Amino acid sequence: MHIALAQIVSTPDPWHNLRLVEERAAEAAAAGARLVVFPEATMCCFGSDLAAAAEPLDGRWAGAVRRIAADAGVTVVAGMFTPADDGRVRNTLLATGNGVEAAYDKIHLYDAFGFAESESVEAGREPVMFEVDGFTVGLTTCYDIRFPGLFQALAEHGATLIVTAASWGSGPRKREQWDLLIRARALDSTSFVAACGQGDPTTVGLPPGTLPTGIGASAVVGPLGQLLHQLDGRPGVLLADLNLPEADAARASVAVLANRKW
Template sequence: MKISMVQMNSGSDKARNLDDAERLVREVVAAEKPELVVLPEYFAFLGEGRDAVHGSGEYFPDGASYKRMASLARELGVTLHCGSMVEKAGNNHYNATVVFGPKGEEIAKYRKMHLFDIDTPGGVSYRESDTISRGEDVVTYKVGDTTVGCAICYDIRFPELFRALRDKGADVIVLPAAFTLMTGKDHWELLARARAVETQTYFVAVGQTGAHAEGKKWCWGHSMVIDPWGLMVAQCSDGVGSATATVDLNRVANVRRDVPVAQHHVL
């Protein structure tokens, strides 16, 4: 199975972000013909302030971004893992992944569990819980015979979620992100490789890149695919762009046979 990552520099102009996302998806599908395409976290809107974030939100399945991405998946005949969007649901707002199958149907929705409330080493504060409610469900979906697990950004620091995804049969785990520059430079690759080795899955980590919030905040980028042995098999260059990896499920089976950690858990 081929998986393509789309690395973006989304901002507060939602219409422009959606145009960029569609253009990049079309380009990588034409060039690589993947079965699965992954967008980053907050690909449709990466802006500042509670009112702005809530204003960017949509009710699913009635929102314009939802419908546009569903139509794109159907037209191109691919599974489209829409990194995350702001989902309105009653009085709540969620940081939600939606995955569309090649017929344009919703095949999965994951609401981010672990919310990013952090004071970074560079002195910038993030308070995601001021605007976003916490999800609760562990979510997987199928691309052909391959089971894919869902996570988002800060989730990467909580291995118990990835153990749960592995226990639900995940062969591939996808993590869209807007990982900060200050933490990303030290922890992004380290954590992605750790989660891949622990779960013995292909780990697909797809990030935002560059400046946003008028230059006050920066994302690390460096989108990557890690194999079940912890080796990097694809990575995006700096800046907006894409990269593609071929997932070999025999590799997953061989690693799990040679180091059968799933059979040895005590806790």
């Protein structure tokens, strides 16, 4: 499968960000991509009024992403925010295009490093997968990368490619953790991992400390933990050809899914 990771720096304006989605999806499609992955919070950056921006999956913003995917002839994965019943929002990944229509609500909320995402976000409950060209793709979001059980559950249900959309906060050792975690999750699920993060806002002229504090470093990792491709901190499109049956070979060779006890 030919895929693209579209590393962008979102703004507080959903309609400005939608233009980025349109431009990058068209660029990826012209290069032959079948799946185009955008970061968490593509709709609007963290630090914005998420409740005000949130729209249902049948709202205008999601509808526009569907149109973009249809026009480009690709499947698009993009982070957005949808309303929850209690005044909070859900941190949602929309997957749409080429017969795909799926949505994943982030399960593991970022109640860590002195921040409580659960105060404003309602957690999802179920893993979500979809198919592109006959291959099963699993969805995960940012902090999910610290929880191998979710990745193993997706692999156990047939996913050979697992997407991680992130807005990975900068800080001491955070880049080291990102690089380690994306490779570890690929290795302990024997899956390809395509991890697309928000770019570093300083690379587009924003001052240090600007939200979202993305680091970039979007990457594709093979099922034996090998780093295949990686971007730096700047916005850009990473293109990769993945031989997804290699995941089956990895599972036959390193049978961690079959051998695990818990």
